[in-house]
Amino acid sequence: xxxxxxxxxxxxxxxxxxxxxxxxxxxxxxxxxxxxxxxxxxxxxxxxxxxxxxxxxxxxxxxxxxxxxxxxxxxxxxxxxxxxxxxxxxxxxxxxxxxxxxxxxxxxxxxxxxxxxxxxxxxxxxxxxxxxxxxxxxxxxxxxxxxxxxxxxxxxxxxxxxxxxxxxxxxxxxxxxxxxx
Amino acid sequence: xxxxxxxxxxxxxxxxxxxxxxxxxxxxxxxxxxxxxxxxxxxxxxxxxxxxxxxxxxxxxxxxxxxxxxxxxxxxxxxxxxxxxxxxxxxxxxxxxxxxxxxxxxxxxxxxxxxxxxxxxxxxxxxxxxxxxxxxxxxxxxxxxxxxxxxxxxxxxxxxxxxxxxxxxxxxxxxxxxxxxxxxxxx
Numbered sequence: 479x480x481x482x483x484x485x486x487x488x489x490x491x492x493x494x495x496x497x498x499x500x501x502x503x504x505x506x507x508x509x510x511x512x513x514x515x516x517x518x519x520x521x522x523x524x525x526x527x528x529x530x531x532x533x534x535x536x537x538x539x540x541x542x543x544x545x546x547x548x549x550x551x552x553x554x555x556x557x558x559x560x561x562x563x564x565x566x567x568x569x570x571x572x573x574x575x576x577x578x579x580x581x582x583x584x585x586x587x588x589x590x591x592x593x594x595x596x597x598x599x600x601x602x603x604x605x606x607x608x609x610x611x612x613x614x615x616x617x618x619x620x621x622x623x624x625x626x627x628x629x630x631x632x633x634x635x636x637x638x639x640x641x642x643x644x645x646x647x648x649x650x651x652x653x654x655x656x657x658x659x
Numbered sequence: 660x661x662x663x664x665x666x667x668x669x670x671x672x673x674x675x676x677x678x679x680x681x682x683x684x685x686x687x688x689x690x691x692x693x694x695x696x697x698x699x700x701x702x703x704x705x706x707x708x709x710x711x712x713x714x715x716x717x718x719x720x721x722x723x724x725x726x727x728x729x730x731x732x733x734x735x736x737x738x739x740x741x742x743x744x745x746x747x748x749x750x751x752x753x754x755x756x757x758x759x760x761x762x763x764x765x766x767x768x769x770x771x772x773x774x775x776x777x778x779x780x781x782x783x784x785x786x787x788x789x790x791x792x793x794x795x796x797x798x799x800x801x802x803x804x805x806x807x808x809x810x811x812x813x814x815x816x817x818x819x820x821x822x823x824x825x826x827x828x829x830x831x832x833x834x835x836x837x838x839x840x841x842x843x844x845x846x
Binding site: 531 | 668669672676699700702703704705706707708709710711712713715719720723724725726727728730731732
């Protein structure tokens, strides 16, 4: 399988098909990350598209010393944070509507409630802590990759990440959340 | 915090993914038995990982790559476009600035030219109303001298005044005669 940098070079040389391969490779990860930040499927779809378009526009600025994946996450972080800042109020309203509409089979209600509790706890974290937790836990980025994506030092990422996890634990305990053994 | 504890906290995510080496697995599990803080962290991360993301469906996944290629193709990387130049704020501001500077410099040049050529001592701006008829031939003769010679310079920048200064009385007289003939024949 051709590596990311090879595909980037091919795209810059004029082979437009190469960009399709890059999108296919990362679209699910970028969408999942954006969804965890925005909690809105339609917005996440739009922002995923926007992230890739921003990446294509700035593809000549991509320095091959960093990985394409980390660079792409950096764009996704900026795109989603800009969106969140702009639409903060609307987002909160949407969150309430999603929470109230989540009803399914009787057997899954309790499980859904638990997931919802965790998801809501994640939203109580300050933005940078939430970002560090999402990138480390869900996207499995290393500390160094997370630092590059967030545009800060590895030490800062560690501090945000551990404070975030600690705070999540406290919030869940306050809600009498039952941890799986 | 000990260095082992720090290391384990970094390894917990790899451990949870389940594709760690046996060495990492043993190391993490042995630390977890002793460290409550890491056990708690593992529990929180495990719960977080259970939160799923809704799938937007195959239609989205199948069309997005093509959509990106087509949209991006409309504006290929590095391709120059006048539209881009004039509708981006920075280039637009630069173009406006250059135009303003050009207009300002033109206006200033015009003012300078007006000042330079409105010299009250130049022949075209002189008042001839106080000349009587007897003075006119002498005036015309002087004017011819001025306009034909005194304002001109040779290629090395020397004025003809310096040449006149080196002429003796006889040479000046013959030169004056020659000028008169030139003036009469329109030479």
